[in-house]
Amino acid sequence: MLAVEGLRSGYGSIVAVDGVSFGVGAGETLVLVGPNGAGKSTTIMTLAGLVAPLGGRITLDGVDVTGADARARVGHGIALVPEGRRVFADLTVSENLLVGAHRLPRSALASGRARVLDLFPRLGERSRQLAGSLSGGEQQMLAIGRAIMSVPRLLLVDELSLGLMPRAVDDCYAALAALQRDGLSIVLVEQSTERALGVADAVVALDSGHVTWTGTGLEARSNPGLLSAHFA
Numbered sequence: 001m002l003a004v005e006g007l008r009s010g011y012g013s014i015v016a017v018d019g020v021s022f023g024v025g026a027g028e029t030l031v032l033v034g035p036n037g038a039g040k041s042t043t044i045m046t047l048a049g050l051v052a053p054l055g056g057r058i059t060l061d062g063v064d065v066t067g068a069d070a071r072a073r074v075g076h077g078i079a080l081v082p083e084g085r086r087v088f089a090d091l092t093v094s095e096n097l098l099v100g101a102h103r104l105p106r107s108a109l110a111s112g113r114a115r116v117l118d119l120f121p122r123l124g125e126r127s128r129q130l131a132g133s134l135s136g137g138e139q140q141m142l143a144i145g146r147a148i149m150s151v152p153r154l155l156l157v158d159e160l161s162l163g164l165m166p167r168a169v170d171d172c173y174a175a176l177a178a179l180q181r182d183g184l185s186i187v188l189v190e191q192s193t194e195r196a197l198g199v200a201d202a203v204v205a206l207d208s209g210h211v212t213w214t215g216t217g218l219e220a221r222s223n224p225g226l227l228s229a230h231f232a
Contacts, residue, residue, distance in 0.1 A: 001026045001061055001185050002047075002154055008055035009046040010209075015054065016042040018209045024154070024202070029176070029186040031196045031217070034206035040189045041083060043206070044158045047187065048080040049073040060154065074103060077153035083162065083189075085143040089132025093123050096131050096142055100149030108151070116145035119175040137168025144175060155179065157188045161195065173199065197221050 002024040010016040017039040024030045032040045045051040047058065049070035058066045065076050079100075088096050094113075101112050117124040120141040126134060131142055140160070147155060157176070161169040169192075177199065180186060190196035197203065200217030 001028075002187070003059045004043075004047070004056070005058075006056040007043065007046060007053060007058065009042055009051055009053045011042075011051070016209050017046065017206075020056070020204075020206065020209070020211055022202070022204045022211070022214065024185050024187060026153075026185055027180055027183045028201040029180055029188060029199050029217075030202045030204065031200040032187065032189045032204050032206060033193050033196065034212075037208070038206040039209040040206055041158055042209075044080070044156050044187065044189055047073075047154075048078060048156055050080070074150055074152075077151075079147035079150045079152035079155055081140075081143045081147050081155065081157040081160070083158040085136075085139045087131040087134075087139050087142050087146070089130065091131055092128050093131055093134070093142055094127045096146050097123075097149050100146035103150060112149045112151065116148055119148070119178060120145055120171070135168070137164050137171065140164060140168060140172055141175070144172060148179070152184065154185045154187070157186060157190075160188060160190050161192050169195070 005021050007020040008015060008018050020043060032043060034040055042051060046053050049068060053066055057064065060076050065073055088099060097113055097116060101109055104112065122138060123141055123145055126138060131139060134142065160172055176186060188196055197217055197220050203215055203217055203220045204211060205213040
């Protein structure tokens with residue numbers, strides 16, 4: 001469903017990702033792992049259209065989206081849950097969800113909101129509360145919900161569990177599992193490698209902007225030392 005071929009990306013004269021290639025099938029979860037500075041977040045940001053690629057090709061269901069900006073990529077079915085959540089603190093929970101659905105017709109809002117609240121009932125209880133007053137876990141739920149409101153086919157999640165309590169992490173992973181069962185494809189960057197590998201269909205290890213290992217989630221889970229050997 002997603003094909004990334006020879007992706008090269010960075011900031012100004014700094015190349016953070018160089019020659020990265022991988023693919024994600026429909027309804028699959030691919031996990032990007034690697035040490036700090038490996039290029040994981042840059043890869044995610046480039047897929048979302050927030051960092052312009054310097055080379056390579058990105059296709060979604062055979063459609064070349066390499067030159068599309070972030071707004072256009074939302075239209076193609078790509079949504080981002082950014083690192084740090086980035087909710088709109090001065091807007092309510094309901095208003096944040098509406099922002100995520102800005103491209104949808106009004107007739108689709110109710111069903112989209114119902115889907116999010118089914119995943120995260122707590123957001124329904126907080127619907128009139130300012131997003132900035134939510135706990136970190138609730139903000140992460142809202143960030144996921146806001147992305148889901150755009151009805152994506154590909155969800156990009158950067159550092160899902162960063163700074164969250166274990167219960168909130170469990171809730172967010174349960175939501176991703178439910179979305180995957182519904183056919184959503186997911187690319188996940190996660191500091192908690194062990195937890196991420198538990199949901200991975202495929203794994204790509206990065207180091208210094210290069211792919212050092214690729215394999216199935218089962219292969220990675222079966223050999224705990226396999227990935228760490230690439231980060232020595």
